[in-house]
Amino acid sequence: METTLTIPAEFPADTPAVPAGQLVTVRVPATSANLGPGYDxxxxALSLHDTLTVETLASGGLEFELRGEGADTLPRDASHLVVKAVTEALHRLGFRHEGLxxxxxxxxxxxRGLGSSASAVVAAVTAANALVPPASRRTKxxxxxxxxxxxxxxxxxxxxxxxxxxLSWQDSDQYSSTCATVAGSVIPVVAVPDFELSTEAxxxxxxxxxxxxxxxxxxxxAALLIHALTHDPAFLLPGTEDYLHQSYRAQAMRPSAGLIAALRHAGHAAVVSGAGPTVLVLANGEAEARTIVDFIDAYAADNTPEVAWRVMKLAVDVEGAKVEVHRQ
Incomplete structure (x- = not known):
């Protein structure tokens, strides 16, 4: 559909436009935050990827094609998070667009607690950064x-x-992060229920x-969890014990809380993924990962027949957002 986009009044009218014909694709992973005690x-990063392609047009307007998750509910106009994030990022870089x-x-x-909004803004801002001339591009x-x-x-x-x-932290309005290498035997398993829960709720x-x-x-x-994830996964179960948030949120996602309790009782490192309601289990090796998948299937059939669970054995994504510049 076509939508006219307007530049916010605070940006000068003579802001240069990104040339038409710029086309970039960003592949961005889903994420699971907190991991139990590591609140905020x-x-x-998980091996479940959204793909965003952005092309600059010569004339005003927006053409938006949306496939997959959210295709039946999300807007395809300037109110979409991706459009707003691309536009804002271009403005921060000193540019505007004629159309997208x-x-x-x-x-x-x-x-569901797998960072879908974060993936959207990361893909959008990364795309905007790749659309501007090389001299104007900024770092990660x-x-x-x-x-x-x-x-x-x-x-x-x-x-x-x-x-x-x-591993991320904040000083006033300054955000910082450093990355650690996850032990090769750690395998994330997610159980995604068929109901949603907003982060705000x-x-x-x-x-x-x-x-x-x-x-x-x-x-x-939290300190033990970092050691478990990077050096000794034998400590994943005690390392994922949380005292800050999960018990308070359980009432809003009782099927997830029940599944987590059952998995932990059986010796598996299960936590709420982000704000939920997805359940994340950190397995130590393929054998435990297969056991976890079978356990979830059996538990769900016996205890939550009203909930449809999508169970996926994933991997840790080690690359993060990847950009392809197709044409300049």
Whole structure:
């Protein structure tokens, strides 16, 4: 569909336009944040990828093709998150566009705790950065700043940008992240239910403060989790124990909370993925990963027949957002 896009008033009318005919494709991974005790600080990139193609047009307007997840519900106009993020990123870079042709192939389920909005803004900002002339392009750290600002925190955008295990923090309005290499035997398994939960609704369930003892317990588990993920996966179960958020959110996703409890009782490192309701299980090796898939299938059949679960054995994405510039 065609939509006229307007440049915000705060940007000068003489802002240069990106030349028509620029075409880039960005492949961006889904992510799982928190990983149990790493609330708003740890994130893992997963081998489940959305693909975004952006082409600049010579005349005003928007052509938007959307396939896959969200195709029946998301807008195809200037209100779409991708359009807003591309436009804003170009403005931050000192450019505007005359028009856009966007194609989004979405695989990442929306509203399930796998960082779909983070993937969208990372893909959009990365594409915008690739559309401008080489001399005006910025680093991935700039992409981290802008996308963290858009999302409000860096835990999902950082692994989507850099890949692997991202450890992120914030000083005032400055966002930072560093990446760690995940042990090769760690295999993420996700169980995605057929119901959604918004991040805002999940955050609203959290208390304003917690006790010093719980904070101390959580910091110890977060430190252990980093060791488990990078060096010794034998510690994944105790390392994923959380004292900050999961118990408070359980009431909003009882099927997920029940599945997590059953998996942990059986000795598997299960957590809420992001704000939920997807369940993430960190397996140590192929044998445990297969056992986890079978366990989830059996548990779901016996305990949550009203919920359809999509169970996927994935891998850790080590590349993050990848850009192809097709034409300049």
């Amino acid at each position: 600080s740890l994130g893992l 042709r966007i194609t989004a192939d979405n695989v990442n389920p929306h509203g 750290d700039w992409v981290l700043q802008l996308t963290s600002e858009m999302e409000g925190h860096p835990d999902n955008v950082a692994p989507a940008i850099f890949g692997g295990l991202a 999940a955050r609203a369930l959290l208390p304003a403060s917690i006790g010093h003892h719980a904070a101390a317990m959580n910091s110890g588990r």
